[in-house]
Amino acid sequence: MILVFLGPPGAGKGTQAKKLSEDMGFVHISTGDILREAVRKGTPLGKRAKEFIEKGELVPDDIMVALIEEVLPEEKSVVLDGFPRTVPQAEALERMLSKKGRKVDKVFLFELPDEEVVMRLSGRRTCPECGALYHIKFNPPKEDEICDNCGAKLLQREDDKEEVVKNRLKVYKEKTAPLVDHYRAKGILITLDASGSVEEVYENLKRILNEEGN
Numbered sequence: 001m002i003l004v005f006l007g008p009p010g011a012g013k014g015t016q017a018k019k020l021s022e023d024m025g026f027v028h029i030s031t032g033d034i035l036r037e038a039v040r041k042g043t044p045l046g047k048r049a050k051e052f053i054e055k056g057e058l059v060p061d062d063i064m065v066a067l068i069e070e071v072l073p074e075e076k077s078v079v080l081d082g083f084p085r086t087v088p089q090a091e092a093l094e095r096m097l098s099k100k101g102r103k104v105d106k107v108f109l110f111e112l113p114d115e116e117v118v119m120r121l122s123g124r125r126t127c128p129e130c131g132a133l134y135h136i137k138f139n140p141p142k143e144d145e146i147c148d149n150c151g152a153k154l155l156q157r158e159d160d161k162e163e164v165v166k167n168r169l170k171v172y173k174e175k176t177a178p179l180v181d182h183y184r185a186k187g188i189l190i191t192l193d194a195s196g197s198v199e200e201v202y203e204n205l206k207r208i209l210n211e212e213g214n
């Protein structure tokens with residue numbers, strides 16, 4: 001099964017995708033995580049992507065499509081978190097999958113009002129070592145600014161600062177929101193109320209997955 005998580009930055013896609021992978025064995029592919037790791041290591045991909053990420057712009061489609069082609073597993077169930085983000089990326093994904101006799105099964109649209117998106121992003125902290133996600137108010141670590149899993153010092157992403165957040169929301173509306181119609185037309189779009197607690201959203205997500213069957 002191949003799931004796509006769609007929705008504005010900060011809606012909780014990464015948080016839910018991690019739960020799904022721990023709980024149900026989905027392979028979690030977060031293009032944002034892969035890109036940040038590449039930037040951190042200074043790989044050729046990281047060097048090309050860095051300036052786009054810093055400005056809150058999208059990394060060009062050709063780079064992203066090549067990246068996904070490389071990391072997509074052959075058979076396993078996958079949750080795609082942060083890809084596709086443009087219509088051309090979605091079309092490239094469809095071509096790639098159809099060659100393997102696969103397809104996107106369901107697309108979950110995470111719905112959250114802008115004010116809440118901003119609140120979630122402004123308090124987001126991430127672990128640079130293990131990728132764990134926290135929120136200073138909604139999901140704080142046990143010890144201030146320290147990762148529960150691995151003890152590393154938590155960071156605020158540069159692109160979670162106010163000016164960049166504004167641009168990311170604008171880019172989402174211009175480039176990514178059109179995917180809603182794209183997937184609705186295919187009959188595979190499911191809207192998910194992303195405004196409850198982490199547990200509530202996850203219960204809902206699982207209920208829908210079970211109801212719809214595999």
Ligand code: ADP
Pocket residue numbers: 008009010014031032033035052053054056057058059060064081082083084085089159168
């Ligand atoms: P968020 O989880 O807040 O939505 P991500 O971690 O998914 O953000 O992405 C961070 C940044 O990485 C984006 O602002 C963009 O620059 C880049 N990026 C991630 N995925 C893609 C993609 N599919 N296409 C283009 N750029 C991407």
Ligand code: ADP
Pocket residue numbers: 007008009010011012013014015016120121123124125133134135136138139194195196197198199201
């Ligand atoms: P996305 O991947 O969509 O950008 P994240 O999963 O990184 O979103 O979540 C953004 C921030 O909001 C993080 O700080 C996370 O801890 C917090 N968060 C995620 N889901 C919820 C929720 N249901 N309620 C409150 N805060 C949440």
Ligand code: ZN
Pocket residue numbers: 127128129130131132147148149150151152
């Ligand atoms: Zn950690």
